[in-house]
Every structure is written in C-alpha cells, then in structure tokens.
Amino acid sequence: MKKSLSLVLALILSLSLVLAACSPAAEAPSNTPTPSPTPTVSTTPEPTPAADAVSFTDSAGRTVDVPADISRIAPSGPLAQMVLFALAPEKFVCISTAWSEETEQYIDTAYYNLPVLGQIYGSGSGELNMEALAAADPQLIIDVGEPKKTVVEDMDAITDQTSIPAVHIDAATATMGETYRTLGKLLGLEARAEELASYCDEVYAKTLALMDKVGDNKVSLLYCTGDKGLSVIAQGSYHAEVLDLMGDNLAVVDDPSSKGTGNEVDLEQILLWNPDVVLFAPGSIYTTVKNDPAWQELSAIQTHRYYQVPFGPYNWLGFPPSVNRYMGMLWLGTLLYPDDVDYDLYTEAARYYKLFYHTDLTYAQYSALIDDSIGQ
Structure with a gap:
C-alpha cells in the first residue's frame, strides 16, 4: 500500500513538472525601453495640403x-x-x-x-x-x-x-x-x-532730391479732368500724391474725392485759384481751351502754360494711380523745373517702358506721347 501511494505521488510530481515546462515563462522586469512599432505604409493615400x-x-x-x-x-x-x-x-x-x-x-x-x-x-x-x-x-x-x-x-x-x-x-x-x-x-x-x-x-529718391532743391518755390498748379475741364484732383487725395509732392496744388476742397475723376468745381473757382500751370487729363478740353474766352481769363492759358498729361498705354499721372506715376514724376520734373533736372526724359521713358511694359520705346513713339505735354 505504501508502495502504491509512493508511485502515485511520483507520477503526480512528474506530471506537474511537465506542465510547468510547457507553460509560458513569466517576463522578468526590465529597464530597457520597449521598441517603437515598426512603421507601416498605408495603401490608401492621405491628403497633404500642407505640402x-x-x-x-x-x-x-x-x-x-x-x-x-x-x-x-x-x-x-x-x-x-x-x-x-x-x-x-x-x-x-x-x-x-x-x-x-x-x-x-x-x-x-x-x-x-x-x-x-x-x-x-x-x-x-x-x-x-x-x-x-x-x-x-x-x-x-x-x-x-x-x-x-x-x-x-x-x-x-x-x-x-x-x-x-x-x-x-x-x-x-x-x-x-x-x-x-x-x-x-x-x-x-x-x-x-x-x-x-x-x-x-531710385525715381522716388531722385524726385525728393529735386524737390529739396526747389524748396519753397513750388509751381502752383491745377489738374483738371472731365469733358468740360471742371473737375479737379484735390489736394490730399490718393490721386494727388504726385501733384502734392511736386507742385503747389491749389485744389483745396472740403471732401477730396477718392475717384480718379476728381471733385467737381465751377470755372469761377478755378479763376479764383488762378494757378501758374494747368494740367488737363487726356480727353479733356486741352485742344479747345485756347479758343474759349472764359478760360482765357486764366494766366496759365494766356501764357501758354497748360499741358495735356501724356497717355499711352496709361495716363502718366494716374487713373489708375499705379506705377505709371513714376513716369509722371519724371515728366513733371522736366516740365516744371527744367533747370534743376539732370536726366534726359526720352532715356528715362525708354527705360521705364522696358521695365514695366516689356517693350522697346522708339523715339517716334516718345515724341507722340509728349506732343501735347510741352505747351502751345
């Protein structure tokens, strides 16, 4: 009986050892970081707007x-x-x-x-x-x-x-x-x-230097627009930046217009202002004003100091008021202060047209542009 019991216990112990060997071993504690998961490439493309x-x-x-x-x-x-x-x-x-x-x-x-x-x-x-x-x-x-x-x-x-x-x-x-x-x-x-x-x-600095030389001796002027010439580009408006910088713009009004057509006034007001120089927008009354008795009362008309702003492909003084105004500054410098400028207007115009319009300006084209801008 004792031998049988011993045999049973021996069998139980053997079976326990076999089962323990087949069981997974417990993981020992470790201070080694767990490796990151291996990157995987998705077969579905993801949108990448940031790229x-x-x-x-x-x-x-x-x-x-x-x-x-x-x-x-x-x-x-x-x-x-x-x-x-x-x-x-x-x-x-x-x-x-x-x-x-x-x-x-x-x-x-x-x-x-x-x-x-x-x-x-x-x-x-x-x-x-x-x-x-x-x-x-x-x-x-x-x-x-x-x-x-x-x-x-x-x-x-x-x-x-x-x-x-x-x-x-x-x-x-x-x-x-x-x-x-x-x-x-x-x-x-x-x-x-x-x-x-x-x-x-460069052109802006050149203009500032010119006006420093001119000092307080700015030429008084008006820039008239419209089919009757009875609108003015008012002092202080966005469209008058170059006029205000380079001349004594006499067009002072209560509410300067933000439009390129300017503020409407009457001829009586223009006569009261009586500027030294009058500039007319392209398409205004430059070609007919000399035969108008009312306008003849202005000293600028009497002394032939009135001019049409050059146009082609844009107005040199604005409308729209963009980079064309750099060409306008060069023109006004030559027109108003010829003894104080040190550049040739055709040379400057050719350079401008090449840079901004990607074209080679001929002298014939230049002459046509300024034909009405040198007075009668």
Missing part, C-alpha cells in the same frame, strides 16, 4: 493659405493689373480691364485675348464676373493699392465666394519698392521684383 500650400500674411494682417508654387494669378482691378503686369505677365490667366486700342503698340498682343473679369473696387466696383473668374481658374487673386476700410471683409468675401484665396498688398508712391519686394516673395520672383523695387526707390 502644397504656405501661410502668407498680407498687408491687411490676414493669414492666408496660398499655393507654394503660384503660376496662375488674377488681378483685382486695373491698379493691380498694372503693378503685376510689370512683374509677372506670364502668370496672368485673366485681366481686370480690357486693353485700349492705344495699348497695342506697347503691350504684347499675346495678352489681348485673356478674359476680362471686371474689378472689385473703383469706378467698376461690383462688376467682378464670378463665373468668368471661376472659368479662368487662377490660384490666387491679388489686390494692390490703397487699403479700403472694408478690405479685410472684402478679401474674405471673395475667398468665401470663389474658394480662391485673395490677398491685399498695400501700395503707395513712397512705398512701391516694398510692394514689389512683397510680391516677389509671394510669387517666387525675388530677383525680378528687386529690379522693379530698386527702380521705384
């Missing part, structure tokens, strides 16, 4: 996601169109305003068949064609110029309506160099932008 877009903070303080590589742009209006055409005409998929017939001799006709979209601001405000904009398929809408009070809301609204990012870049005569540098970074055209920026800085 295709970058954040850009515009002049209105808005942070906007824009394409990292921008090849298709839309200008928001004629001022932006002019600024951007100098920098990146090859990126245009549309234009804001149609080119005039006079423009064809200066602008490559390859840009004539682009769709015309209208503009956000200005005399054609509210005419932006959303359907045409969508069809043109720009990657970015660029607004350039004086910031409106509602610029943030306006840019956001355009973006919301079109799903196309829109940005605003401030621009003024004194700061156009920085405008181009900002645009150069945005569009990946830093070298080209710096060439244009340096030109703007």
Whole structure:
C-alpha cells in the first residue's frame, strides 16, 4: 500500500513538472525601453495640403493659405493689373480691364485675348464676373493699392465666394519698392521684383532730391479732368500724391474725392485759384481751351502754360494711380523745373517702358506721347 501511494505521488510530481515546462515563462522586469512599432505604409493615400500650400500674411494682417508654387494669378482691378503686369505677365490667366486700342503698340498682343473679369473696387466696383473668374481658374487673386476700410471683409468675401484665396498688398508712391519686394516673395520672383523695387526707390529718391532743391518755390498748379475741364484732383487725395509732392496744388476742397475723376468745381473757382500751370487729363478740353474766352481769363492759358498729361498705354499721372506715376514724376520734373533736372526724359521713358511694359520705346513713339505735354 505504501508502495502504491509512493508511485502515485511520483507520477503526480512528474506530471506537474511537465506542465510547468510547457507553460509560458513569466517576463522578468526590465529597464530597457520597449521598441517603437515598426512603421507601416498605408495603401490608401492621405491628403497633404500642407505640402502644397504656405501661410502668407498680407498687408491687411490676414493669414492666408496660398499655393507654394503660384503660376496662375488674377488681378483685382486695373491698379493691380498694372503693378503685376510689370512683374509677372506670364502668370496672368485673366485681366481686370480690357486693353485700349492705344495699348497695342506697347503691350504684347499675346495678352489681348485673356478674359476680362471686371474689378472689385473703383469706378467698376461690383462688376467682378464670378463665373468668368471661376472659368479662368487662377490660384490666387491679388489686390494692390490703397487699403479700403472694408478690405479685410472684402478679401474674405471673395475667398468665401470663389474658394480662391485673395490677398491685399498695400501700395503707395513712397512705398512701391516694398510692394514689389512683397510680391516677389509671394510669387517666387525675388530677383525680378528687386529690379522693379530698386527702380521705384531710385525715381522716388531722385524726385525728393529735386524737390529739396526747389524748396519753397513750388509751381502752383491745377489738374483738371472731365469733358468740360471742371473737375479737379484735390489736394490730399490718393490721386494727388504726385501733384502734392511736386507742385503747389491749389485744389483745396472740403471732401477730396477718392475717384480718379476728381471733385467737381465751377470755372469761377478755378479763376479764383488762378494757378501758374494747368494740367488737363487726356480727353479733356486741352485742344479747345485756347479758343474759349472764359478760360482765357486764366494766366496759365494766356501764357501758354497748360499741358495735356501724356497717355499711352496709361495716363502718366494716374487713373489708375499705379506705377505709371513714376513716369509722371519724371515728366513733371522736366516740365516744371527744367533747370534743376539732370536726366534726359526720352532715356528715362525708354527705360521705364522696358521695365514695366516689356517693350522697346522708339523715339517716334516718345515724341507722340509728349506732343501735347510741352505747351502751345
């Protein structure tokens, strides 16, 4: 009996040892970090918008996601169109305003068949064609110029309506160099932008130096617009920047207009101002004023010191008030202070037209441009 019990106990002990050997061993504690899981590649592609877009903070303080590589742009209006055409005409998929017939001799006709979209601001405000904009398929809408009070809301609204990012870049005569540098970074055209920026800085500095020399002896003037010549570009308005800088602009009114057509006045007021020089906008009454007895009472008309602002492909003094005004500064310097300038106007005009319109200005073209700007 004892032998049988011993045999049973021996069998039980053997079986326990066998089972213990077959059971998984307990893990010993370790201070070694657990390895990271091996990366796996998903067969389903994940969207990566960050790789295709970058954040850009515009002049209105808005942070906007824009394409990292921008090849298709839309200008928001004629001022932006002019600024951007100098920098990146090859990126245009549309234009804001149609080119005039006079423009064809200066602008490559390859840009004539682009769709015309209208503009956000200005005399054609509210005419932006959303359907045409969508069809043109720009990657970015660029607004350039004086910031409106509602610029943030306006840019956001355009973006919301079109799903196309829109940005605003401030621009003024004194700061156009920085405008181009900002645009150069945005569009990946830093070298080209710096060439244009340096030109703007140079011409503006040259103009300031000229006016320092002139001192308090500024020529008094008026800039008259309209088919009767009875609107003026008022002192202190955005459109009068160059006039106020280079002359004694006598057009002081209570509420300067923000429009390029200026403020309406009557001839009696113009006679009271009686400036030394009168500038007439293209298409105004320059060609007929000498035969008008009422206008003959002005000393500027009597002394033949009245001029028509050169035009082609744009007005040299504005309308729109864009980079064309640098050519206007050079012209006014020659016109008002010929003894104080040290440059040749044709040489400067040829340089400007090459930089901003990508064309070689001939002397015949130049002569036609200034034909009515040297007086009667």
